[in-house]
Amino acid sequence: MSISKSVVQQLLDNCTGWRPQMYFKSSLTALSHAMEDLVLNDFDTPLVIASFQRERFYRQESHRYRRIAQKSSQVYVLAAPETDFSNSSGDYETIAFRPDDALAQEWHLVIVGQHYASCLICRERNVPATENKYVSAMDTNRRFEGIWTFDRSVTMKAGKIMLSRIAVYRPELADKIAQALDLYITDSSITQATVQIESPLANPDPFVQRLVTYLQASQYKLLKANKSLAVKQQKEQLLNSVTDAVRRSLNTKQILQVAVQKLGEGIEVCRCIIYRCHENDEVATIDREFTSPGIKSVKGQKWQLANNPLFEEAIATTETVRVDNTFEDERLTTVAWERGTGEFFQNLIQNYSISSCLLVPIFYQGKLLGVMELHHCASEPIAWKPDDVALVNAIATQVGVALIQAEAYADLEDLNEQLEALDRTRSNLVAIVGHELRTPLSTIQVCLESLASEPDMASELSQIMLDTALKDAERMRNLVQDFLTLSRLEGGGVEWNIETLSISECIDLAISNVKARKLEQSMPQIKNLTSPGDLPLIEIDGEWLVEVLAKLLDNACKFTQADGTIAIAVKADGGKSLEVTVSDTGRGIETGSLETVFDRFYQEEGALRRSAGGTGLGLAICRQVVKNWGGEIWAESPGKDQGSIFHFTIPLKASKHKSPPKNSLSAKYQKSIKRNKK
Ligand code: ADP
Numbered sequence: 001m002s003i004s005k006s007v008v009q010q011l012l013d014n015c016t017g018w019r020p021q022m023y024f025k026s027s028l029t030a031l032s033h034a035m036e037d038l039v040l041n042d043f044d045t046p047l048v049i050a051s052f053q054r055e056r057f058y059r060q061e062s063h064r065y066r067r068i069a070q071k072s073s074q075v076y077v078l079a080a081p082e083t084d085f086s087n088s089s090g091d092y093e094t095i096a097f098r099p100d101d102a103l104a105q106e107w108h109l110v111i112v113g114q115h116y117a118s119c120l121i122c123r124e125r126n127v128p129a130t131e132n133k134y135v136s137a138m139d140t141n142r143r144f145e146g147i148w149t150f151d152r153s154v155t156m157k158a159g160k161i162m163l164s165r166i167a168v169y170r171p172e173l174a175d176k177i178a179q180a181l182d183l184y185i186t187d188s189s190i191t192q193a194t195v196q197i198e199s200p201l202a203n204p205d206p207f208v209q210r211l212v213t214y215l216q217a218s219q220y221k222l223l224k225a226n227k228s229l230a231v232k233q234q235k236e237q238l239l240n241s242v243t244d245a246v247r248r249s250l251n252t253k254q255i256l257q258v259a260v261q262k263l264g265e266g267i268e269v270c271r272c273i274i275y276r277c278h279e280n281d282e283v284a285t286i287d288r289e290f291t292s293p294g295i296k297s298v299k300g301q302k303w304q305l306a307n308n309p310l311f312e313e314a315i316a317t318t319e320t321v322r323v324d325n326t327f328e329d330e331r332l333t334t335v336a337w338e339r340g341t342g343e344f345f346q347n348l349i350q351n352y353s354i355s356s357c358l359l360v361p362i363f364y365q366g367k368l369l370g371v372m373e374l375h376h377c378a379s380e381p382i383a384w385k386p387d388d389v390a391l392v393n394a395i396a397t398q399v400g401v402a403l404i405q406a407e408a409y410a411d412l413e414d415l416n417e418q419l420e421a422l423d424r425t426r427s428n429l430v431a432i433v434g435h436e437l438r439t440p441l442s443t444i445q446v447c448l449e450s451l452a453s454e455p456d457m458a459s460e461l462s463q464i465m466l467d468t469a470l471k472d473a474e475r476m477r478n479l480v481q482d483f484l485t486l487s488r489l490e491g492g493g494v495e496w497n498i499e500t501l502s503i504s505e506c507i508d509l510a511i512s513n514v515k516a517r518k519l520e521q522s523m524p525q526i527k528n529l530t531s532p533g534d535l536p537l538i539e540i541d542g543e544w545l546v547e548v549l550a551k552l553l554d555n556a557c558k559f560t561q562a563d564g565t566i567a568i569a570v571k572a573d574g575g576k577s578l579e580v581t582v583s584d585t586g587r588g589i590e591t592g593s594l595e596t597v598f599d600r601f602y603q604e605e606g607a608l609r610r611s612a613g614g615t616g617l618g619l620a621i622c623r624q625v626v627k628n629w630g631g632e633i634w635a636e637s638p639g640k641d642q643g644s645i646f647h648f649t650i651p652l653k654a655s656k657h658k659s660p661p662k663n664s665l666s667a668k669y670q671k672s673i674k675r676n677k678k
Contacts, residue, residue, distance in 0.1 A: 002101035008123045008146045024219040025142040046113030047184040049162045051078040055085040080104045110159045112184040117155035122146030156185045238266035246402035250409045256288040259399045264290025271375035282306040307339040314361040321359040325381040355381040364400040432601045440472030482617040489624035496541045504532040510549030524564040551618040552582040560586030583645040589637040598623045
């Protein structure tokens with residue numbers, strides 16, 4: 001059997017003007033004990049009715065009730081059974097009710113004696129889900145509402161209600177209950193009782209009231225402290241989980257995604273974004289984002305950073321920038337319009353419903369790595385709590401550390417790869433150089449040995465032997481010279497002599513240099529398509545420029561038939577640089593080799609079947625020289641036998657479009673031509 005009606009409700013329905021009050025469980029325990037002590041310490045023989053929510057609560061007090069039962073024959077204890085609690089009549093009456101009975105949610109103690117009457121009639125309050133985690137942490141924080149009073153008439157009404165409940169559960173006690181009603185709760189006794197009885201217990205000492213207030217207040221304080229502790233703990237957990245997650249990865253993209261996701265979820269914000277940027281960036285693209293359900297995505301959007309007052313403030317202060325109300329914040333309403341970014345912010349706030357935002361710069365040792373933003377997207381702005389700001393700052397620091405670690409790891413991997421490549425190159429180089437030097441050396445040795453062992457050799461044959469030996473000796477000399485030049489260039493051992501020069505003049509010099517070297521051979525026609533007046537002067541080391549041009553022309557001559565054509569052209573690229581092209585109508589380069597031709601010792605036909613001569617180092621030298629002045633060099637070819645075009649660029653630093661100074665090409669270039677001719 002179970003009754004769904006609450007005793008508290010029933011009593012309140014019967015007592016007009018009485019309002020329920022809130023009590024913590026700890027207060028109810030103290031009050032119940034105090035009331036039970038009244039019975040134990042007095043000579044009265046009162047009616048006592050106690051109702052416990054569960055058998056286990058009664059068990060803790062059973063010894064008290066055995067003592068109370070020695071004082072009075074009218075003692076009733078109610079509880080929802082858990083083990084062996086049942087209806088029984090012993091020292092006192094026990095009444096078992098079902099766990100689905102309304103009594104299971106309530107806490108009652110009714111004491112009606114001749115000298116005093118007091119009751120505690122409460123029911124447990126349902127705690128909202130949001131508070132539950134704090135409250136359930138402490139059983140003593142459970143809350144009840146109801147009436148605790150020394151008012152005799154109210155107590156009698158409570159006693160009457162309780163006795164009628166007991167009569168329903170234990171009908172066999174009808175006579176005993178009737179006796180209790182007659183003795184303690186008759187209408188006449190109520191009338192009698194309304195007359196003030198001069199007993200200290202009828203009028204509880206104000207001290208008791210103070211005690212209850214104090215108990216309640218300290219309980220509130222405890223609850224508050226508990227709540228803030230729980231919030232702190234929750235934040236610490238969030239920080240730890242973000243730190244743990246971001247430190248687990250060495251991939252920057254993954255770090256940012258994990259951070260944005262964990263922070264967004266943990267802090268329950270509408271939108272959280274992270275973007276990488278540097279102090280001087282004009283715009284940033286949003287590529288990492290968390291949004292709560294129903295919030296519009298900003299992924300892929302471009303964020304304006306130049307003249308952005310929030311970004312500038314974050315950089316200047318290296319601290320988080322708080323905007324509690326985007327609609328009214330001066331930085332976004334006035335300053336941004338003055339700086340020309342007003343429209344950007346207006347669109348942002350309207351399109352993405354941002355009413356409050358936090359901008360958190362991610363710094364590591366003074367270097368900006370990116371920015372984290374939190375958006376609140378509801379019509380009502382919120383004021384960011386200092387605790388939340390501190391938490392977001394701490395997370396930004398952790399993200400910064402994780403990013404630096406990931407970058408350092410990536411750099412280390414790059415460095416390792418470079419070192420491995422360097423090691424491979426070094427081994428290759430030793431093998432190649434050895435091979436390249438041995439080949440001409442063996443030819444020279446064979447020729448000289450033949451000449452020495454056969455003094456009677458025909459003069460024509462001995463001449464051929466001598467010529468071959470000399471040619472290979474020359475090849476060795478060139479190889480050693482090119483190799484040393486390349487080593488100097490790569491090792492930074494070259495002193496650059498920068499002068500203001502005319503490019504056409506350098507081209508003319510390079511052409512005459514090449515022609516001088518190939519005096520006896522028939523060679524393709526070389527056209528200089530530049531006209532000196534059209535091009536700006538350049539600031540460059542002329543000797544090296546002539547060297548690059550000569551090497552490219554030399555190659556073009558080598559790989560083009562005598563009836564072909566070679567052309568040199570120069571075009572100015574928007575005042576920023578000059579682009580020089582050396583094109584020929586020769587044998588061309590396969591598409592797959594356009595890049596490898598710049599490798600050291602690359603020769604299409606292989607070193608052993610070299611028909612055109614050369615060291616295989618010419619283009620590698622050209623690339624080093626061009627790289628040094630900040631230019632680029634590359635090759636193009638429509639395919640085999642369709643000619644090649646070599647391009648290189650010269651940045652114009654302080655070049656002016658004016659006539660070349662007199663004697664701009666000094667005597668040393670003429671000397672260098674002569675030297676090369678030798
Ligand atoms: P080499 O001393 O062998 O000319 P380079 O480094 O100058 O060495 O050139 C490397 C290789 O690139 C050449 O052996 C040749 O196979 C290819 N090459 C260079 N220039 C041209 C060109 N104008 N036409 C076709 N192939 C070329």
